[in-house]
Amino acid sequence: MSDATMDRTFAEPAEADAFSGIPPGKLGMWWFLASEIMIFGGLIACFILFRAAHGGWRAESADVHWRIGAFNTLVLLTSSLTMVLAWEAVKTNRPERVGRFLGLTVVLGLTFLGVKGYEYSREFGAGFTPFSGLFWAFYFTMTGLHALHVFAGIVVNSILWTRAARGRLEGIQHRIEYAGLYWHFVDVVWIFLFPLIYLS
């Protein structure tokens, strides 16, 4: 070993590295979303492979209500916007605005679930259940798992909403940001599901 290497590795000054500036909560949320991507990614990959193997499921997929799906896409996209606006209001420290937009996000999330419930009931009414073949099994599993995620997001957002509505933002600023990351992820999953299920 040369002296030069020795000098380099002994008692070198502490250098900043790529991760040092990120708050733990944010990094944790990103790792969590990475694992979520693998879960939904696995499910979506199975769906695509099966769909290709079964000749596209054209007949089955004709029975989904793409108009309802499109409406829900709009609802969820709008809720992402209100979530961003809530986070903007956090940065300018206006609790009442934060509360308003978080409330809107929760209402839009509930609208999404309500519409989804209505859609399910129409499908059940028409005789399409998880046991009516693989397409419907995938349909209910994927949208159901997504709906669970929407529900979890609504719960988190509601808690933050009640805190913000009392006019207090201390201690929850970052949580609103992380909840926003999660909410956008749920939105992005739907952006994948919508064309895969309703449009193809």
Place this chain on the structure above:
Amino acid sequence: MSQAAVISHAAYAEHAEALGFWRKYVFSTDHKTIGKQYLGISLFMAIAGGFTAYAIRWQLAWPAAGIPGLGAITPHAYNSLVTMHGSIMVFWVAMPMLLGAFGNFCIPLMLGADDMAFPRLNMLSVWIFFTSALVLLASFVAPGGAAASGWTAYTPLSDTWTSAVWGQTMWLFAVALEFASFLIGGINFLTTAFTRRCAGMTLWRMPLLVWDEIAASVLFLLSVGPLVAGAVMLLMDRLLGTGFYDPSKGGDPLLWEHLFWFFGHPEVYVVALPGFGIMLEIMPVFARKPIFGYRTIIYSTIVAVGLSLIVWAHHMFVSGMDPRLATPFSVTTILISVPFAIIVFAMIATLWGGSLIFDTPMLFVIGGLASFIVGGVTGIFLGSAASDIYLHGTYFVVAHFHYTLFPVTFFGGYAGIYYWYPKMFGRMMDERLGKLHFWLTFVFFQATFIPLFLAGIGGTPRRVFMPSAYPSFASLQPLQVMATVATIGLIASQIPLVVNFFSSMFRGALAGRNPWRANTLEWTVDSPPPHGNFPDPPVARRWPYDYSVPGAASDWLPQVAETNPPAGIKVQRAS
């Protein structure tokens, strides 16, 4: 970071004073307590896993005799035992021991942090894990018995055909909870390693155990997702009657095999890497010599993590998938021997020119390394698609994966226990009992699995209730008897550990801060470390492996040591 750390540390220590018994020892957010809880649960589950091993082996050696302590068992119960043995040992012993116990205990201490990034999530993870263990153990007494379709739970046997209707569903729930627990734990490890390092602790000064723990966590995070999706589908099949894996409803049983092994193979490395990490951490201390090729080992680990995501179909060469896929997967599989060979060579090179002290931890490290090499080279036989046609599904496979997983889990885990016990409990373990434990374990381990290699080469299939029922393998039955006798010896060899573990808590010599004269940060604080770990935030001024530095006053320079040896000293050559 330092300012915030001081504040949070003071608050933390104050907080710790006020904690009652329950918050201090049971519902604790302290990473050290949580690490010990994982260790306790894994050792308890190892007893359950060991008992299933004993029952399986007895049945295989003397099928007519009835198992002492259990009585005669049905073929279905035998399948349950096999399934539960594999599941328990991988998910409820190896993972909590290597990730849960040593990851939780060591990562914050080694990085100079007061705790994990998310202490309450950490507590959540251990309690989810505890619940999963209870669900799994409860499935033993479920109507229809415990799950009986193998730890791989191949569909459609695990789907609609199994008679363990309750057991299989409980197994799925238990595994799902276990995944959730280790996902939370893995996110915690990663976030801690990237955000809670003390001043001076750059990535390239992190101890190898931390590197291996986070590599394992990344790998777990990336590989488990598709299987979670697959488990949801299997649960839907079982509970709602969908047909994801049922060919009569358009499903495909091979889908499960792909999803399972996409996780199942990386899972081996999720367990193996922390096991290696422990060995790599202990070896330099007892060789009084730096680890050889620190960065080479880290790069090899990263390459192994990447490769392990594209080898899964080697478990499926003869599964009925397109045979043209076999050769590409065979090539990637055999290629993964390169990074692991380099890590093993680096460990051997660390021994060269050392001043080796054969205390119990070092014995387990060297014994584990020597045994793991057997598992490594026999893996080539199974990675080659052609020879796998013959060896797949035989006892050769059983012997092979025990030779990889046993060394990392038990030799690695035991090395870790003997090494960090003084830090965990403040007292030394007894050396004589420790050495006795090592030699008995080492000898009986070899004696258990070498006969099984031969039985496998002879063609005996695994997972059979009675190998003696096959006329073509009747002549190989003595090998089964030998393996069983050795297994009973192996289990009995653990008695010195149990005695040592508990008696040393009260009668062991007081350890002091640094009984092994080791460099990493955990040895700079009291044993056991107080709540909040470091009275003052430490500063890492060098890498962790400065042993026998020429010109230094002692043969070890802790990571916090500021002194530099005089410049211009040439490294002494081993003669």
Place this chain on the structure above:
Amino acid sequence: MLMSWLPQNVSTFGTDIDSTLRLIIFIVGPWFILAEGLILYFAIRYRKRPGKPAVHVRGETFRQAAWVLIPGVIVMLLDFSIDNASGRAWDEAKIESPAPALNVQVTAERFAWIFTYPGHTGAFDGKGTYWSMGKLYVPVNQVVRLNMRSMDVIHSFAVPNLRMRQDIVPGRTITAWFEATRPGNYGIQCTELCGFDHYKMQGTLVVLSADDFAKWRQKHWPSAPAIAINSDAEGANK
């Protein structure tokens, strides 16, 4: 030494699988002995002795790391030679499928093997089929193709003496082939856990000489279609 534990090989592609096994033993054997030998030697040679401090070698410079990297590269090159031999043996056993002299349908059902011989038309469900429970009769030195299906769960058709193994997945028909080179009785096992009586799922491969097979056929399977055994002559020419 290890090879002597293998059961006798009685198939054509089995020879190449055995030589792959032998090649791997020859390649990994020396490395295994070297690695274990070095561990033992270093453990004794470098044990702690008074007045002999350890050397401070980090292995961080390229010259030092070469001590582990060069063996790593050699391992990689040897890996490719294994890949090469293994790939060829695999292709022979699993991808190239010679024209069969005899087609047999294998039905795996918990916990039995059913072998169906084709009827007049060569189909397995028409008139004149013959089925056998647990015993597969084949002529020696003839290519036999198996059309395998499962009625319930995944099974695996394994004949150690043939160095043959193939999983049978419900919902698809999987074909496999072999050519036995020696008359005799050989065990067939199911090697994929298929339920409680998995261990009872066994069968026998009965390899008959050309004459014996002709006699067996006359007695049990007189309806053998011309197209099924049309190649006695072809087989004899091989």
